[in-house]
């Protein structure tokens with residue numbers, strides 16, 4: 001907000017109590033007391049800033065006093081200093097304001113002075129600003145906004161346009177709208193979460209191939225107790241060279257895929273993989289396995305969470321040809337493999353029977369469960 005003064009301050013408004021000679025403080029355009037003065041850089045004559053702006057807009061670009069091109073500078077400090085000693089009567093004295101203020105404080109007071117006129121936005125009546133507060137409380141036409149339903153109405157419309165029923169209906173409508181919006185937002189978030197999860201899981205998948213285990217080229221070896229974050233029970237592994245040398249007729253030989261790991265894991269009885277530490281969970285994406293000695297060997301894979309069975313899948317394995325078994329089991333902590341049945345593959349009659357060659361396990365490290373999704377009810 002800017003000052004209401006459109007030009008200098010008339011000399012009658014200078015309070016009698018001040019003993020300052022004001023003759024030198026006159027604006028040479030409006031002939032009143034300088035108000036927010038600026039000065040000509042050349043001749044240093046001060047003018048009211050409003051007077052000067054009007055002068056420059058209407059006439060030329062020259063100073064009204066020295067006739068040189070007007071370049072503005074700050075009002076000389078001695079003028080500002082004398083002005084600051086003046087006491088000025090409020091512009092709204094005629095309306096009843098009794099304030100007499102230091103020159104510097106005048107602007108702020110006059111912007112806020114309660115004795116200026118204000119127009120009621122409802123009934124359009126002009127009144128003193130200080131009276132408007134009381135008027136507003138009773139004016140029938142003043143626009144009001146309901147805090148609950150946000151409806152705008154005039155006071156005299158309260159019984160027609162803003163009844164309790166209307167207010168409640170409006171609130172209900174707003175709530176429904178908000179509900180819809182947040183519901184939409186949540187659905188969007190869930191979709192994003194799913195996408196992120198999908199992206200992330202493809203990055204975070206670990207494929208266990210047994211490649212980096214100590215070489216089992218000379219002897220069959222037991223899996224280390226803990227390997228790749230899992231505890232392996234009743235599972236051993238062998239090197240391709242050992243398979244060729246000692247079990248040349250078995251399906252092990254062909255279960256080494258070209259360019260893949262030189263180790264395969266195997267088991268001939270119920271075997272277990274559980275996460276370490278046990279309170280964690282993991283996702284089993286898939287495994288690759290085949291039968292080592294039998295045709296029609298059945299493998300039952302069971303997943304547990306806190307000792308409760310959560311998934312199960314049975315599959316007939318191929319002899320010597322690893323197949324990928326897709327599982328996509330999430331949020332589990334233990335997997336049990338149980339080989340069963342089948343008949344000896346031709347030439348494998350002397351083999352140990354229901355043995356499984358496990359060539360790969362694909363693990364998803366990110367254990368995002370369904371409870372990570374926001375539900376809405």
Ligand SMILES: [Zn+2]
Pocket residue numbers: 007008027028029030031032034035047048051
């Ligand atoms: Zn002036």
Ligand SMILES: [Zn+2]
Pocket residue numbers: 040041042043044045063064065066067068
């Ligand atoms: Zn000048």
Ligand SMILES: [Zn+2]
Pocket residue numbers: 090091092093097098099109110113114115
């Ligand atoms: Zn006042």
Ligand SMILES: [Zn+2]
Pocket residue numbers: 120121122123124125135139140141142
């Ligand atoms: Zn009014």
Ligand SMILES: [Zn+2]
Pocket residue numbers: 146147148149150151162166167168170
């Ligand atoms: Zn309302």
